[in-house]
Amino acid sequence: MKIELTPAQEDLKRRAYAAGLEFREAAFKWDEEDHVDYRAVSDRFGELGFFGLTAPVEWGGQGGDCMDYLLAVSEAIRASGSWIVGEPLFCTTGPGPSMLMLSDNAALREKYLRDVLSGRKGCAIALTEPAHGSDLTYLETTAVRDGDSWVINGSKSFVTGAIYNELYATFVRFDGIPGPRGIGAVLIPSDAPGFSMSRGPVFLGTRSIPHGDVELVDCRIPAENLIMGPGQFPKLMSAFNMERLHNCAVSLGGMMAAYDEAAAHVQQREQFGRPVIEFQHVYHTLADVAVTIEAHRLLSYQAAANAEDGKYPDMQQVSMAKLFGGTKIPEVAMKCAELMGGKGVTSVTVTQRIVRDAVTNVVAGGAPAVLKNVIAASLFPGRKFPQTRD
Numbered sequence: 001m002k003i004e005l006t007p008a009q010e011d012l013k014r015r016a017y018a019a020g021l022e023f024r025e026a027a028f029k030w031d032e033e034d035h036v037d038y039r040a041v042s043d044r045f046g047e048l049g050f051f052g053l054t055a056p057v058e059w060g061g062q063g064g065d066c067m068d069y070l071l072a073v074s075e076a077i078r079a080s081g082s083w084i085v086g087e088p089l090f091c092t093t094g095p096g097p098s099m100l101m102l103s104d105n106a107a108l109r110e111k112y113l114r115d116v117l118s119g120r121k122g123c124a125i126a127l128t129e130p131a132h133g134s135d136l137t138y139l140e141t142t143a144v145r146d147g148d149s150w151v152i153n154g155s156k157s158f159v160t161g162a163i164y165n166e167l168y169a170t171f172v173r174f175d176g177i178p179g180p181r182g183i184g185a186v187l188i189p190s191d192a193p194g195f196s197m198s199r200g201p202v203f204l205g206t207r208s209i210p211h212g213d214v215e216l217v218d219c220r221i222p223a224e225n226l227i228m229g230p231g232q233f234p235k236l237m238s239a240f241n242m243e244r245l246h247n248c249a250v251s252l253g254g255m256m257a258a259y260d261e262a263a264a265h266v267q268q269r270e271q272f273g274r275p276v277i278e279f280q281h282v283y284h285t286l287a288d289v290a291v292t293i294e295a296h297r298l299l300s301y302q303a304a305a306n307a308e309d310g311k312y313p314d315m316q317q318v319s320m321a322k323l324f325g326g327t328k329i330p331e332v333a334m335k336c337a338e339l340m341g342g343k344g345v346t347s348v349t350v351t352q353r354i355v356r357d358a359v360t361n362v363v364a365g366g367a368p369a370v371l372k373n374v375i376a377a378s379l380f381p382g383r384k385f386p387q388t389r390d
C-alpha cells in the first residue's frame with residue numbers, strides 16, 4: 001500500500017497552509033488579549049473556500065471527505081500555530097453539521113444546513129454539563145414536548161465557541177428516559193427564548209475563543225429543531241467522531257508548528273562555536289519528534305481515509321488517533337521548547353503557546369482514560385467493561 005496524496009489534496013494542503021500563514025502574527029495578539037475578531041477570521045476562511053468541506057454539493061458543501069478536513073485543519077494550524085483557525089472549519093463541517101447531515105429530519109436540514117455550510121450560521125456543540133463530562137449517558141438537561149415546541153432546561157459548560165456561534169447542537173435527555181436510550185440532540189439558536197450564554201472560566205491555553213457556559217431555562221424551540229430523538233445514541237456518537245478527528249487535526253497541526261519552529265531555531269542558533277543542531281542530543285530529539293509526528297499522521301490518515309461514506313470516521317480508529325495525538329503533543333511541544341532554550345518559553349515563540357494549548361486540550365472531546373475504555377471495548381466486543389456502579 002502506497003500512501004500518497006492526490007494532486008487535489010496537495011493543492012488543498014498548500015492553500016490551507018497559506019491561509020493559516022495570514023494569521024500567524026495576529027495569533028500572538030489573540031492569545032495575549034484572550035480575544036479574537038472571530039467573525040473576520042471565519043469570513044476569511046469562507047472567502048478562501050474552506051467551509052462545508054465534507055458536505056454534499058447539492059447542499060452547498062464541497063463534496064469532499066474527512067481526509068480533506070484533516071489536511072485543511074492541520075495545515076492551517078501548522079502555519080498559524082493557532083487552534084483558532086480550525087474553528088471556522090469545525091463549525092461548518094465538524095460534529096454539529098455532521099449531526100444535521102445524519103439526522104432523519106429533512107425539515108431541519110432544509111431550515112439550517114445551507115446557512116451552516118456557508119458560514120452564515122456557525123454550529124457549536126453542547127454536551128458537557130457542570131456535573132457530567134465523561135459520563136455523557138448521565139446527562140440531566142431535559143427536552144419535553146409542549147405542542148409545537150420542545151422546552152429545554154439545563155446547563156452546559158465548556159462549550160467552545162459559546163458567545164460567537166449562532167447555533168448549538170445540544171445533547172438532551174428526552175421524556176426522563178434513563179441511560180443512553182434517553183439521550184438525543186436538538187438544535188438551539190442563540191436567540192431562542194430562555195437561552196443565555198457567558199464566557200465561562202479563563203483557560204490555561206486555547207485562549208481567545210471562550211469555552212463558555214450555556215443556560216437553558218424553559219428554553220423554547222420549534223418541534224422541527226429535533227436533530228435526533230431518543231434511541232439514536234450510537235448515531236449521535238457517529239457524528240461526534242468528527243469531533244475526535246478534529247482533535248487529531250489540531251494535535252497534528254500543533255506538533256508540526258512546534259517542530260518547524262524548533263528545527264529552524266537550532267539551525268541558526270550557535271553555542272560553543274557551532275550551530276546547536278550539530279549536538280547529538282539536539283538532532284536525536286528532532287528525530288524522536290519527527291517519528292512521533294509521523295506516527296500520529298499515519299494514525300490520523302487511517303482514521304480519515306477509512307471514514308464511512310468519507311464523512312464519518314470509525315470509532316476505534318479515530319479514538320486511537322486522538323488518544324495518541326492528544327497525549328503526545330504536550331511531550332512534543334515541551335521537547336521543542338527545550339531545544340529553543342530560554343527563548344522557547346517566552347511569548348515570542350509559537351511553541352510556548354502550543355505547550356499551553358496542548359495541555360488544555362488533553363481532555364477536550366473525551367479524556368484519554370475514556371478513549372481507552374472505548375478502544376478496549378472495540379478490541380474485545382464480547383466483553384463488558386461496565387463503568388457504572390449498577
Ligand SMILES: Cc1cc2nc3c(=O)[nH]c(=O)nc-3n(C[C@H](O)[C@H](O)[C@H](O)COP(=O)(O)OP(=O)(O)OC[C@H]3O[C@@H](n4cnc5c(N)ncnc54)[C@H](O)[C@@H]3O)c2cc1C
Pocket residue numbers: 124125126127128131132133134135157158159160161206211360361363364365366367368369370373387
Ligand atoms: C479546551 C476544551 C474544550 C472543550 N469543548 C467542549 C465543547 O465544545 N462542547 C462540550 O460539550 N464540551 C467541551 N469540553 C468539555 C470536555 O468534553 C470535557 O471536559 C471532557 O469530556 C471531560 O469531562 P470533565 O471535564 O467533566 O471530566 P470528568 O468527567 O470529571 O473526568 C475527570 C477525569 O476522571 C477520569 N475518568 C472519568 N470517567 C472515567 C472512566 N469511566 N474511566 C476512567 N477514567 C475516568 C479521567 O481521568 C478524567 O480525565 C471541552 C473541554 C476543554 C478542556
